[in-house]
Amino acid sequence: MDKRTSDLSERLAGAQFDLYAFITVLMRGACEAADVLQETNLAILRHGTNYDTTRPFLPWARGVARKCVLKYYSAKSHDKWLVFDEAMIDSLAENAPCAADDRPAEDLARLRVCMGRLIPKQREIVTARYMRGEAVKDIAVQANCSEGAVSVLLHRVRQLLADCMAKERKQEVVRV
Amino acid sequence: MDGKLIVFDDLVRCVIDGDATAEEFQDLVAMMRDAPGLQKRYCRQMQIHALLTCHKGQEWPDENDVRQSEAFRSFARRTGPDAGQTPDAGGKETRGVAWRWAAAAAILLGGVAAWCCGGGASLRAAIEAKRLGTSGPAVPVARLMWQKNVKGLDLPGTLPGTLRLESGVVGVRLQTGVELSVIGPAEVEVQSGMRIHLERGRLLADVPHWATGFTVRTKQFEVYDLGTVFGVSVESTVSDVFVFKGSVQVNERKCEWGKESFEEGVGLCEAGEGVRALTGESPVKFAADWPAAKELFSTVSGPSAARNPAFAMKIATQIETLWSDRNMPQRNCVAGEPRSASAVPSRKAAWVRSAKAVSPRKRRGCSLMDVLSGAAPGTSSGPVQVDSSPCGDNRRWSTVFTNEVPLRWDWPLSATTAELEIVGMNSVLVTNFTPGTSFYLWRPFAGRVPSEEDIYTLCLTFYKGEMAVAGELTSRLAVLTGAFGKTVVDLRPTGQPAVFTKRSMVIPYDACWDASTANASGCMLAVTTSRKSTQVNRFAETSGYYGYRLNDFGCGTFEWGLTFPGTEGKWDAKMSWSLGGMIMSVR
Numbered sequence: 001m002d003k004r005t006s007d008l009s010e011r012l013a014g015a016q017f018d019l020y021a022f023i024t025v026l027m028r029g030a031c032e033a034a035d036v037l038q039e040t041n042l043a044i045l046r047h048g049t050n051y052d053t054t055r056p057f058l059p060w061a062r063g064v065a066r067k068c069v070l071k072y073y074s075a076k077s078h079d080k081w082l083v084f085d086e087a088m089i090d091s092l093a094e095n096a097p098c099a100a101d102d103r104p105a106e107d108l109a110r111l112r113v114c115m116g117r118l119i120p121k122q123r124e125i126v127t128a129r130y131m132r133g134e135a136v137k138d139i140a141v142q143a144n145c146s147e148g149a150v151s152v153l154l155h156r157v158r159q160l161l162a163d164c165m166a167k168e169r170k171q172e173v174v175r176v
Numbered sequence: 177m178d179g180k181l182i183v184f185d186d187l188v189r190c191v192i193d194g195d196a197t198a199e200e201f202q203d204l205v206a207m208m209r210d211a212p213g214l215q216k217r218y219c220r221q222m223q224i225h226a227l228l229t230c231h232k233g234q235e236w237p238d239e240n241d242v243r244q245s246e247a248f249r250s251f252a253r254r255t256g257p258d259a260g261q262t263p264d265a266g267g268k269e270t271r272g273v274a275w276r277w278a279a280a281a282a283i284l285l286g287g288v289a290a291w292c293c294g295g296g297a298s299l300r301a302a303i304e305a306k307r308l309g310t311s312g313p314a315v316p317v318a319r320l321m322w323q324k325n326v327k328g329l330d331l332p333g334t335l336p337g338t339l340r341l342e343s344g345v346v347g348v349r350l351q352t353g354v355e356l357s358v359i360g361p362a363e364v365e366v367q368s369g370m371r372i373h374l375e376r377g378r379l380l381a382d383v384p385h386w387a388t389g390f391t392v393r394t395k396q397f398e399v400y401d402l403g404t405v406f407g408v409s410v411e412s413t414v415s416d417v418f419v420f421k422g423s424v425q426v427n428e429r430k431c432e433w434g435k436e437s438f439e440e441g442v443g444l445c446e447a448g449e450g451v452r453a454l455t456g457e458s459p460v461k462f463a464a465d466w467p468a469a470k471e472l473f474s475t476v477s478g479p480s481a482a483r484n485p486a487f488a489m490k491i492a493t494q495i496e497t498l499w500s501d502r503n504m505p506q507r508n509c510v511a512g513e514p515r516s517a518s519a520v521p522s523r524k525a526a527w528v529r530s531a532k533a534v535s536p537r538k539r540r541g542c543s544l545m546d547v548l549s550g551a552a553p554g555t556s557s558g559p560v561q562v563d564s565s566p567c568g569d570n571r572r573w574s575t576v577f578t579n580e581v582p583l584r585w586d587w588p589l590s591a592t593t594a595e596l597e598i599v600g601m602n603s604v605l606v607t608n609f610t611p612g613t614s615f616y617l618w619r620p621f622a623g624r625v626p627s628e629e630d631i632y633t634l635c636l637t638f639y640k641g642e643m644a645v646a647g648e649l650t651s652r653l654a655v656l657t658g659a660f661g662k663t664v665v666d667l668r669p670t671g672q673p674a675v676f677t678k679r680s681m682v683i684p685y686d687a688c689w690d691a692s693t694a695n696a697s698g699c700m701l702a703v704t705t706s707r708k709s710t711q712v713n714r715f716a717e718t719s720g721y722y723g724y725r726l727n728d729f730g731c732g733t734f735e736w737g738l739t740f741p742g743t744e745g746k747w748d749a750k751m752s753w754s755l756g757g758m759i760m761s762v763r
Contacts, residue, residue, distance in 0.1 A: 013389035
């Protein structure tokens, strides 16, 4: 593996979370996001020679990911009512926050800190849904409550985590 | 929060949960159109959802972890690239030490993928804790997830460390979330959460997308993961990799002047593709790209491979063997001679050796040439039809008479699953059963009469749990065109060879063909190659069929001798095979 390929592979490996989150946004959380990330990885490695190493990597990689999302939707016969149109995808791509190029995984460290601040009930429901991969309806049965209640609680926890992480980010900026 | 935001959040929640109807989704799109604030709100929820999904299968930090992580982050802020010279905990002056530690960790990992998700954070916390002289979070190097029939298991406690397994199957999770199913006997050196070296044995790696860059090395190559499920096996001088899901980059291992390096030599392998590498030879890429192999691959493709790793690896081996038989008969022809290093072109893009067999036209042309060189025109008779079914004397063999073969069995008491494997000369069928099913209608060929003769070995294995064998039933069946009535035999005058253009044939043997051998207690079929090496096949039965594939022996001239030990007499035959066809004479 030459140095350029090796460098590209390292940048790509470091950008996995950001690309996954970006594709998830464009694909409204569909489980196929992992498959499209896979296609994106391949496309980046195949077309790595087009990348100008003097420019930030993430915006370029996101451009490749955006094309892969569009290609995925055009190749598969999806229900058009459940897919973002191209204009919306472009608009979301502009509004999705991009991690700094040199520390793409910082959000994960922040998430871990914020997870530690949740109350046990909130942590348990997030653990069941995301760590153990349980369905909302299964969690509802175990918790003896309605699916709607679980769904709303999960939504609130995500909101709490987002707020906490934003606060952490701001505090870091102030401290630095 | 105003009513519009409540409605919007509710729609986002439904979309994330996968419960949104088409109308709800359209409402969401309509609200977000030309509303950057709502788009950002949607992005924020989705990103947290992606982050949490990314964490699937890993454990959240406990209180200590969080404190360590916060301590690290605080420390990193103080000693980060922009923080200038700051005293560290030990009072020594360093600039950006934590970042150098982190960079070193990244190099150690062979990439920075471990920075993603929990593995990276845990590792950094551990590195920092080590630096600060405090005990780090208890994240094991390889966490044992499950085990089956395990003997002699050693798990690494530190990095680098070695995982050893005498027998059985274990599932372990590395710090990066990579899950390895190791099939014993095996020895794996865990160099980091992102790199392992398989010394011997077989393993199946299930690599989450955030651990892209995970690398498996063997003596022959390195496999650089691109987010996938793949299997690697190492047996003395042979290494194999096969991709069940996703794709990997395979680089050939080179060693020059005592310095090891990996060069781009084989390319990308996608699902259903693999690479076999022998020491001293160029790796060969193979693929399940013909119908029988595709059917075989369909039983293990995707993430299902990780659920039964031993079975998945077995299928991968079968596909490689079948592929070699179809596409590399020259491997047999030049056995013992190293193949040219240019046998596999070096490419960046995915490349698969053509699986196209010799065209019938070409084969026919070659065989005609062979006929012309071996027999004078006009000396052979026209074809006649005879009934060649030897069913009367085959006590241990069964012959198929219809294209529907009913299979019935009784379940052992303890069995929970069963796997039926039917291996023929040209195809393999594998299917699974659960208790309650005691019947399977097997169709060995399409149509009324088989187009090719075949020998099938049937094996029904009962499992207790997933891996413990509770019982086994076996049978052998021959599919003969003569069993379906009459078959064409091209009769020739004595001394004139018969010409075949098929790739496989069924050779019958029967001690009762001659009175002098009727009381024999066994049978021996010897094949002598033009290099005078002899392969002897011994059969306990005195009558039956031997399935012969051209690719078993490759090109050349072969002498066959059928004898029944303890009796007089010998049936012999001489056969020549070129890539275009086969000439055979029998005495």
